[in-house]
């Protein structure tokens with residue numbers, strides 16, 4: 301079955317990645333400024349600390365102590381997330397997991413991409429966190445390719461949510477899966493990986509728009525971070541993953557949807573902030 305093929309592809313790549321992970325690409329950091337002066341201690345008001353989140357409260361954890369995520373004025377402290385009533389709060393944690401650089405995985409040319417994840421090449425990124433709610437996700441992809449608009453890049457969360465980061469740059473594609481369309485012909489090079497994050501100034505659809513076909517994105521135009529442009533692909537942005545569970549295999553998937561020009565996957569890295 302096609303689906304099984306796709307998973308096996310991802311697994312094979314993960315095996316390659318396992319070797320690379322030994323060289324220390326994985327890291328895990330505790331990232332909170334919590335407690336030391338978070339926002340808005342406007343002073344306790346009646347009802348703050350009673351364990352019920354009322355209209356004027358962002359949180360209420362049943363006390364009027366600061367430093368535990370919900371401050372003495374029932375405001376959420378910087379670097380924390382809170383949910384529920386009474387509020388349960390936790391510090392933001394950051395996990396960063398990568399495969400490569402150096403994967404050297406040839407991307408099949410014109411691989412009969414049909415919009416499905418099974419028709420893409422996927423790199424699996426196993427994230428393990430004690431946190432349970434995603435706040436923010438950022439993805440870095442490193443690959444070489446000689447014709448940017450051949451490419452579609454998607455991310456799949458452990459819960460199975462799919463969002464599209466890049467879809468045939470410079471092409472108003474009629475659907476997710478068409479081939480034989482010519483858009484931006486800029487190059488990608490492994491020495492200059494691309495970061496996708498929601499607050500980037502440039503949309504991915506305009507990648508390469510200021511350089512000619514002999515030039516490389518990021519290296520020659522200095523623009524290395526892009527906001528997702530799903531085109532006809534699924535999803536809106538990386539915020540689609542908010543509040544999902546961060547733990548499990550995230551997939552970064554790439555398809556080459558048109559013939560002649562080719563490329564090679566070099567690395568992928570995901571940064572997940574969650575609490």
Ligand SMILES: [Ca+2]
Nearest residue numbers: 347348352360
């Ligand atoms: Ca209250």
Ligand SMILES: [Ca+2]
Nearest residue numbers: 363365368370
């Ligand atoms: Ca508190």
Ligand SMILES: [Ca+2]
Nearest residue numbers: 467468471531
């Ligand atoms: Ca497009």
Ligand SMILES: [Ca+2]
Nearest residue numbers: 450558559561
């Ligand atoms: Ca191609």
